[in-house]
Amino acid sequence: xxxxxxxxxxxxxxxxxxxxxxxxxxxxxxxxxxxxxxxxxxxxxxxxxxxxxxxxxxxxxxxxxxxxxxxxxxxxxxxxxxxxxxxxxxxxxxxxxxxxxxxxxxxxxxxxxxxxxxxxxxxxxxxxxxxxxxxxxxxxxxxxxxxxxxxxxxxxxxxxxxxxxxxxxxxxxxxxxxxxxxxxxxxxxxxxxxxxxxxxxxxxxxxxxxxxxxxxxxxxxxxxxxxxxxxxxxxxxxxxxxxxxxxxxxxxxxxxxxxxxxxxxxxxxxxxxxxxxxxx
Numbered sequence: 001x002x003x004x005x006x007x008x009x010x011x012x013x014x015x016x017x018x019x020x021x022x023x024x025x026x027x028x029x030x031x032x033x034x035x036x037x038x039x040x041x042x043x044x045x046x047x048x049x050x051x052x053x054x055x056x057x058x059x060x061x062x063x064x065x066x067x068x069x070x071x072x073x074x075x076x077x078x079x080x081x082x083x084x085x086x087x088x089x090x091x092x093x094x095x096x097x098x099x100x101x102x103x104x105x106x107x108x109x110x111x112x113x114x115x116x117x118x119x120x121x122x123x124x125x126x127x128x129x130x131x132x133x134x135x136x137x138x139x140x141x142x143x144x145x146x147x148x149x150x151x152x153x154x155x156x157x158x159x160x161x162x163x164x165x166x167x168x169x170x171x172x173x174x175x176x177x178x179x180x181x182x183x184x185x186x187x188x189x190x191x192x193x194x195x196x197x198x199x200x201x202x203x204x205x206x207x208x209x210x211x212x213x214x215x216x217x218x219x220x221x222x223x224x225x226x227x228x229x230x231x232x233x234x235x236x237x238x239x240x241x242x243x244x245x246x247x248x249x250x251x252x253x254x255x256x257x258x259x260x261x262x263x264x265x266x267x268x269x270x271x272x273x274x275x276x277x278x279x280x
Contacts, residue, residue, distance in 0.1 A: 007274055010217045011044050012082070012208050012234060013267065014226035015055040015065050017191075018244055021262050027192045028139040033068045040268035041069055043275040052211055054082040054204045056188075056196055056230050058124045058160075059090050059097070061142030066092055080215070084124060085188060085230050086207030087159035087198055095127065099210050102157035103199035108185040109154050112163055112195070115176055122162040123153045136164055161197040168193035188230040196230065204230060205237035223274065225259070225267050227251065242270050 013019055019037055020029035044051050051071060053062055062083050066072075071079050078091040089099040105123075113119060122130040122141060129143025130136075133150045141162075154161065165173070173189045186198045204226075212219060224231070224238035227247045232254040235241030243252045245261035252258050260266035 006239070008049060008223035008240065009221040010050040010052060010212060010215065010223070011271070012052045012054045012204075012222055012224040012238065013041070014204075014228065014231050014234075015053060015057060015062065017227035017246065017262050018225055018267050019065065019069070022191075026139070027137070027190070027194065031064065031068070033065075034265060034268075036265040036268040038069060039277075040271040040275065041071075043277070044271060045071075047275050049275075050080070050215055050217065052080050052082060052208065054086075054208055054224070054226075054234060056085045056190070056228070057083060058126070058130070058142065059083045059088055059095055060127060060129060063092060063095060064142075080211045082204055082207035082211060084160040085196055085198055086203045086205065088126075089207050089210050097126065099207075100159055101199045101202045101206075102159050103185065104154075105158050105161045105185065105197055106151075106154040108180075108182045108187075108197055109150065109161060109163070111180050111182065112176065113150065115180070116163075116165050116168065118165065118167065120162075120164040120166075121150050121153055122164070123158045124160055130162075137166060140164070159199075163195040163197065165193045170194070188228075190228060190230070204234035206233075208234060208237065223270075225270055227262065 016029045022029050062081055081090050081092055087101045090097045120134050120136055122132040125131050130141050131146045131148045131153055170189055170192055173193050173195050177187050186200050188196045219237055220239040222238040223240045224234045225242045227244035235255045241255045243255035243258045244266045259270040
């Protein structure tokens with residue numbers, strides 16, 4: 001619960017399913033920001049409040065969204081962005097990574113492939129795209145994809161690994177991750193059979209905590225909006241965590257409130273509670 005008179009000093013926004021609408025039946029979103037969301041985000045900026053994008057996307061896939069939103073602070077200022085589910089924090093423009101967490105993903109990847117030998121594996125290649133063991137479904141990864149052997153993909157510490165199995169479901173991956181335990185690794189399952197592996201303790205909340213510290217903002221003064229399992233820690237950490245209306249039950253339970261769906265401009269609805277049109 002937020003106190004009477006509370007107003008956020010930092011707004012953290014997930015991208016896919018929060019700012020951008022999902023393409024029905026496909027694990028991708030339209031690269032279009034609706035006018036209501038665009039206007040609501042700019043009312044936040046006009047109020048002098050920090051806006052931070054926080055996504056499971058790689059840095060390469062987030063720059064374009066920052067550009068779509070015209071998130072270009074004033075002279076001498078740059079946007080703070082939390083990428084790769086918190087493993088990478090960068091400033092933009094230009095893109096400058098200021099914090100990165102890495103881990104040895106080889107044991108976890110081997111354990112998963114033993115159970116799902118046909119799974120696709122990808123690791124981020126900063127500023128370019130991804131290195132993959134085989135091509136992913138079209139539109140699911142941003143940037144270039146370069147083919148490599150799995151052993152080469154995880155030969156050195158990485159910030160994030162994606163496991164994808166088009167023949168499985170999200171529930172299959174939830175059960176698989178719980179069954180394996182994945183010692184020394186944190187994980188989050190996406191909307192489809194998509195599993196993100198990350199360093200232990202690294203998530204959007206940890207990435208945002210780094211940014212909030214740099215900006216001198218307390219977690220209690222943060223408004224966070226998201227829709228996926230990878231938003232749960234962020235929603236719990238923020239002073240006000242808001243789940244999108246289409247979120248699954250476990251995400252809504254982690255939030256302080258639930259707004260409208262992404263198709264009904266839920267992010268704009270929530271932002272308008274604190275930054276109304278008549279306040280411009």
